[in-house]
Amino acid sequence: LVELGYLYRTSSGKYRLGWGVVSLGYPLLTSMSLRQIARPAMYELARQHHVNVNLGTLHRAGVVFVESVRHDESSATRPDIGAPRSLLRSAMGRALLLALDESRRTALVNQAALADPVAFREFPQRLELARRSLIERGFCVSDGEHRSGYLALAVPMRTSEPEEPLAFNCAVPAYQMSMQQLQDTLGPQLTAMVRRLENQLGVD
Numbered sequence: 001l002v003e004l005g006y007l008y009r010t011s012s013g014k015y016r017l018g019w020g021v022v023s024l025g026y027p028l029l030t031s032m033s034l035r036q037i038a039r040p041a042m043y044e045l046a047r048q049h050h051v052n053v054n055l056g057t058l059h060r061a062g063v064v065f066v067e068s069v070r071h072d073e074s075s076a077t078r079p080d081i082g083a084p085r086s087l088l089r090s091a092m093g094r095a096l097l098l099a100l101d102e103s104r105r106t107a108l109v110n111q112a113a114l115a116d117p118v119a120f121r122e123f124p125q126r127l128e129l130a131r132r133s134l135i136e137r138g139f140c141v142s143d144g145e146h147r148s149g150y151l152a153l154a155v156p157m158r159t160s161e162p163e164e165p166l167a168f169n170c171a172v173p174a175y176q177m178s179m180q181q182l183q184d185t186l187g188p189q190l191t192a193m194v195r196r197l198e199n200q201l202g203v204d
Helices: 020-031 033-049 091-097 102-115 117-137 179-200
Strands: 007-009 015-017 052-059 062-069 084-086 140-143 150-157 166-173
Touching: 033 052, 033 062, 033 166, 033 179, 052 091, 062 091, 084 091, 091 102, 091 117, 091 140, 091 150, 091 166, 102 117, 117 140, 117 179, 140 179, 150 179, 166 179
Parallel strands: none
Antiparallel strands: 007 015, 052 062, 052 166, 062 084, 140 150, 150 166
16 A cells, blocks of 8 residues: 555654545546536635535545535635535535435434434434425525534535435535525525536436
């Protein structure tokens, strides 16, 4: 692994991941045309509302970002491609779960519950609220569950491969926007953006 560049041996004799690991994901990212197609719309929404807009999917019993557009590139806390998120504590996690069939959803929730039993205590209720919100408004929300002081909303995207669900989210500090503003303004706009992308890609 060291010779391949996937591990690096430090002067102390310990090992860390090497830069070669980055090359493993590059072919997958470049083959994902949705990233290039969605980026202009994501940037416009981020610029207009001063929020971060992300595209994510499932990775094991969690969430991983595959595209990210930030309104403030200088932010030290900005997310990036490959950033993980909790399946149980995030709006994106719930949006992705609700795009799955019941058997796979149950299996993933059970895996995530073992890793985060505290979050699982309130998860069934939160998932049901998310399901209702998706039906009624097209998006679901979270209020500081993944990161205290931050609000987020997420919209699942219909794809030709439902076994690999995708979802978009927006995250914003609570001091910048209230939950009501998030739901009344940003929620419908993110939902409309996702529906336009579905139409553009010919997804029924």
